[in-house]
Amino acid sequence: MSFSLSVISHPTSDISKPALFLEDKSTGDRTIIGNVPAGLQRQCNEKKYRISRLKNIFLTGVLSWKAVSGLPGFILTVSDQGVKKLGVYHSGNKLIQYMVSCWRYFVFRFGMNLNIEDVNQSLERDSVKYIPINIHSNINYGSNENDYNLEDHAKLNQMVSNIFPIQVNPSNPTNSKKITNVTLPKSIINPKVSTNWIIYPKPTRGKFLVNNAKSLGCDFTHFKKLCNNEEVVLENGTIVKPEQVLEPTRYFAPILVLDISSEEYMENFINHDWKKDCPDNLSYGMVFHFFGESIQDPLSNEKYIQFIKSFGPSTMHLISHKSYCPNSLNFHKTFRVSLKWKSLIPNFFPLPKWTNESTLKINNEDLTNVIPLISGQQFLLTPSNLTQNNNIASGESIPLFEKKDCNDIYDMEIKPLELKDVASREQFNTMIDESNNNNVQVLKTSVDLNKSLKDQVDTLVLGTGSALPSTVRNVLSNIVRIPYVKDDGTSGYRSILLDGGENSFGTLRRIYKQEEVEMLLDELKMVYLSHLHADHHLGIVDFIREWNSRQEFKFGVNERFEKLIVIAPWQYEYFLQELNRVDPFINTDFIVYISCEEFMLGKTFPTSKQFEIEEIDNLDSIPSEEVEFVKDINKSEFVYSTLGMDEIKTCAAQHCDFSYSVSMSFKLNIDSNDNSSDNIFKISYSGDTRPKFVFTHIGENSDLLIHESTLEDEKFKDAFDKRHSTTSEAVHVGILMKAKKILLTHFSQRYKSFTCSDVVYKRLENPITKDDLIDGDDNSDIPLLSTTTFKEYYAEITNNPELAIEIKSPIFSKELDIETRAAAGSIEILFAFDNMKIQYDEFHIQRKVFESQGANLEKLFGTEEEEEEIKEDVEDKSSKKETKSKKKKNNSGNGNKKQKV
Numbered sequence: 001m002s003f004s005l006s007v008i009s010h011p012t013s014d015i016s017k018p019a020l021f022l023e024d025k026s027t028g029d030r031t032i033i034g035n036v037p038a039g040l041q042r043q044c045n046e047k048k049y050r051i052s053r054l055k056n057i058f059l060t061g062v063l064s065w066k067a068v069s070g071l072p073g074f075i076l077t078v079s080d081q082g083v084k085k086l087g088v089y090h091s092g093n094k095l096i097q098y099m100v101s102c103w104r105y106f107v108f109r110f111g112m113n114l115n116i117e118d119v120n121q122s123l124e125r126d127s128v129k130y131i132p133i134n135i136h137s138n139i140n141y142g143s144n145e146n147d148y149n150l151e152d153h154a155k156l157n158q159m160v161s162n163i164f165p166i167q168v169n170p171s172n173p174t175n176s177k178k179i180t181n182v183t184l185p186k187s188i189i190n191p192k193v194s195t196n197w198i199i200y201p202k203p204t205r206g207k208f209l210v211n212n213a214k215s216l217g218c219d220f221t222h223f224k225k226l227c228n229n230e231e232v233v234l235e236n237g238t239i240v241k242p243e244q245v246l247e248p249t250r251y252f253a254p255i256l257v258l259d260i261s262s263e264e265y266m267e268n269f270i271n272h273d274w275k276k277d278c279p280d281n282l283s284y285g286m287v288f289h290f291f292g293e294s295i296q297d298p299l300s301n302e303k304y305i306q307f308i309k310s311f312g313p314s315t316m317h318l319i320s321h322k323s324y325c326p327n328s329l330n331f332h333k334t335f336r337v338s339l340k341w342k343s344l345i346p347n348f349f350p351l352p353k354w355t356n357e358s359t360l361k362i363n364n365e366d367l368t369n370v371i372p373l374i375s376g377q378q379f380l381l382t383p384s385n386l387t388q389n390n391n392i393a394s395g396e397s398i399p400l401f402e403k404k405d406c407n408d409i410y411d412m413e414i415k416p417l418e419l420k421d422v423a424s425r426e427q428f429n430t431m432i433d434e435s436n437n438n439n440v441q442v443l444k445t446s447v448d449l450n451k452s453l454k455d456q457v458d459t460l461v462l463g464t465g466s467a468l469p470s471t472v473r474n475v476l477s478n479i480v481r482i483p484y485v486k487d488d489g490t491s492g493y494r495s496i497l498l499d500g501g502e503n504s505f506g507t508l509r510r511i512y513k514q515e516e517v518e519m520l521l522d523e524l525k526m527v528y529l530s531h532l533h534a535d536h537h538l539g540i541v542d543f544i545r546e547w548n549s550r551q552e553f554k555f556g557v558n559e560r561f562e563k564l565i566v567i568a569p570w571q572y573e574y575f576l577q578e579l580n581r582v583d584p585f586i587n588t589d590f591i592v593y594i595s596c597e598e599f600m601l602g603k604t605f606p607t608s609k610q611f612e613i614e615e616i617d618n619l620d621s622i623p624s625e626e627v628e629f630v631k632d633i634n635k636s637e638f639v640y641s642t643l644g645m646d647e648i649k650t651c652a653a654q655h656c657d658f659s660y661s662v663s664m665s666f667k668l669n670i671d672s673n674d675n676s677s678d679n680i681f682k683i684s685y686s687g688d689t690r691p692k693f694v695f696t697h698i699g700e701n702s703d704l705l706i707h708e709s710t711l712e713d714e715k716f717k718d719a720f721d722k723r724h725s726t727t728s729e730a731v732h733v734g735i736l737m738k739a740k741k742i743l744l745t746h747f748s749q750r751y752k753s754f755t756c757s758d759v760v761y762k763r764l765e766n767p768i769t770k771d772d773l774i775d776g777d778d779n780s781d782i783p784l785l786s787t788t789t790f791k792e793y794y795a796e797i798t799n800n801p802e803l804a805i806e807i808k809s810p811i812f813s814k815e816l817d818i819e820t821r822a823a824a825g826s827i828e829i830l831f832a833f834d835n836m837k838i839q840y841d842e843f844h845i846q847r848k849v850f851e852s853q854g855a856n857l858e859k860l861f862g863t864e865e866e867e868e869e870i871k872e873d874v875e876d877k878s879s880k881k882e883t884k885s886k887k888k889k890n891n892s893g894n895g896n897k898k899q900k901v
Contacts, residue, residue: 003023005380014507015506019035031058038538041073046471051081072103076534103575104162104180135194137193180608196259199254200254253384258289299367343431346431347837380392442516447493458839464745468749475535480496487669497527504543531655606628684702686708701738702738716808729809732812754857783802
């Protein structure tokens with residue numbers, strides 16, 4: 001029996017917290033120990049840590065959103081991969097159930113047995129014992145250990161089971177979803193107890209010595225009892241003891257994971273008797289030290305150095321701290337894509353900043369057994385007898401990405417294609433060097449008053465994928481910077497965030513230097529959330545938290561005057577309030593929350609009355625009551641005057657309940673009453689939706705349309721079923737809207753590059769509608785829908801995939817006038833990729849590159865990475881078939897199928 005222990009993440013600019021990955025080599029079962037920060041599941045994919053066999057997550061440290069912000073998406077992903085049972089454990093706070101209950105507005109998975117538990121004693125999971133050790137702060141934050149909370153905790157457990165019901169009718173999950181009609185108990189607090197774990201694989205018995213047993217008079221019938229450490233009595237009365245026929249028991253060296261979030265815990269960690277907690281009087285083989293960001297330099301503390309030495313010279317120590325760990329590159333494959341694109345379109349792709357050198361070095365000669373924690377490190381745990389001090393061996397670690405890897409990409413993948421107008425090797429190296437040069441400014445700091453303000457609008461694309469992060473695409477997020485000028489001559493930028501999927505802020509910190517990030521936070525005036533799907537908003541909390549911290553830095557905690565406007569579905573306010581109650585990351589006095597319904601075109605949708613959970617006896621019988629939404633004109637007027645806007649309009653998207661598309665009109669000269677197109681920059685954003693005529697109406701004459709384009713046209717049925725748009729549908733929305741420029745995004749993770757670009761460009765030059773096909777000179781070969789009911793329509797599009805998209809999709813049913821057809825040819829369209837920065841007057845550049853490079857783009861980006869992932873999935877399935885029963889074979893096989901969007 002053996003285990004591998006791998007480091008998934010260490011603190012970097014885009015993944016803020018550490019995590020470990022323990023794998024039982026005999027069964028393939030896997031466990032995560034540490035934090036689950038934003039970006040962790042994507043890092044697992046990047047490092048090929050297969051999570052389809054994940055069984056448990058043991059959380060360390062003080063429970064906060066930052067420590068578990070990746071957990072909702074992580075659980076959804078492993079559920080989609082076939083994991084049917086998962087345990088998530090924390091200790092000493094009785095808070096984990098509350099944190100998970102905060103997700104009820106946007107997380108729901110039936111058929112998954114999720115065990116969320118706050119434990120106060122050791123747990124045995126498979127062949128490993130996990131022992132929690134709780135360390136308190138020197139500040140008393142209170143406790144949830146009182147009789148008043150017992151009933152509330154019972155309700156929270158019931159709420160979690162309703163979020164993850166094991167059995168439910170998927171076509172009618174209404175009863176489970178009624179939990180969104182109740183509030184969370186206000187009695188629950190955050191005691192801020194730090195959870196630490198001792199990891200101790202069970203000892204293994206020594207080898208059974210058959211010849212010794214036989215020589216003592218034992219026969220086959222005695223072997224089982226002796227192997228179970230039971231003595232046997234022979235017929236002649238002789239007693240044979242297990243130690244006479246077994247080699248000595250072999251032990252694993254225990255592993256200790258410490259999580260010290262701030263200085264207020266340091267003294268109690270140092271003074272705790274950790275040796276006393278170590279099982280079987282053994283010595284720790286490894287100690288992991290996870291330090292919070294607020295601790296400046298833990299190894300400058302002489303008391304802590306002595307604390308490390310107290311474990312003895314045979315114990316290995318790994319330090320997780322932002323100054324001792326390098327800001328190494330995490331997402332290599334996304335970087336590779338950006339690097340290749342930058343060799344063709346340099347201005348569009350600011351490269352991520354990284355270094356493999358840490359700020360501080362461990363130079364203390366007395367700490368030769370102390371090393372920094374580095375993502376990709378691997379260790380092999382094997383049992384040994386008690387005479388050995390340590391039985392942990394370093395495995396072959398995953399190497400960090402280096403500059404020479406960039407040169408290899410150029411020499412092996414770019415140069416051989418002999419692309420037109422590609423960067424030279426010298427230019428290529430210069431671009432890489434500049435990306436890590438903190439003196440190079442990527443974002444403009446001021447507006448050029450001698451140039452068109454519209455042309456200076458910047459769109460920062462932080463993520464372009466759909467449903468879940470992948471190695472190439474992160475989930476959706478965009479920042480738009482809109483310039484302004486006032487009559488007194490002052491000018492600047494207003495930034496708005498349009499959705500923010502998991503780890504969007506991490507991407508921002510990775511690409512732009514600290515001064516640029518601070519500038520963007522100073523500019524940030526509005527956050528807009530289209531709907532409550534996790535891939536669209538799990539990263540928004542990070543933006544709000546960082547905006548809040550920046551305001552406190554500039555103005556002081558109680559002296560701020562700026563406000564951040566958050567426009568979102570009404571449920572999001574409850575989520576923020578509940579989370580902020582136990583993890584105060586914002587001063588709510590400076591957040592202005594406004595429902596998307598406030599700007600709704602036409603009739604608004606009613607909201608659900610919120611009932612106090614303390615007044616509900618049984619969560620299986622939650623009442624339901626709709627409340628009419630009443631607009632407050634003062635709110636919209638506040639937004640317009642604060643942001644220098646002319647108008648905001650929303651309409652219902654065809655995706656899920658309370659999902660919206662939006663159109664926003666910003667004045668360029670804020671003080672002017674001029675509402676002409678010259679002084680208005682109009683942005684329309686689809687969110688996730690099927691194409692809708694009402695959206696083309698509110699977005700008419702948009703300067704910029706950002707539209708989801710999840711699937712290509714041949715996947716129309718998938719787009720229809722999942723309520724998404726295909727590429728041609730999204731383009732046609734822009735044509736009907738008479739948009740000036742279109743940015744297509746939110747692509748299925750299956751797409752690495754775009755073979756459909758030629759089709760898109762032809763549609764712009766010659767837009768086709770349903771009538772154009774029917775009324776053509778020769779329409780005898782064009783199949784038409786003969787449907788009269790939805791059932792017939794669905795059957796026809798399912799059974800006849802050859803139907804033209806113009807026939808299948810209603811968005812093509814409207815006849816185009818001459819003006820609209822003429823305007824279509826001048827639309828500039830852009831396919832979004834992660835990490836892009838596009839200035840408004842440069843949209844046209846991408847098309848020139850697409851058309852000049854042609855088929856070479858497919859060769860440049862290739863499909864070898866996708867094929868490699870598929871191969872690994874197949875191999876992983878085969879491994880499961882060798883180790884599991886027939887029932888488990890089927891489950892594991894289903895769990896490794898690629899998720900379809």
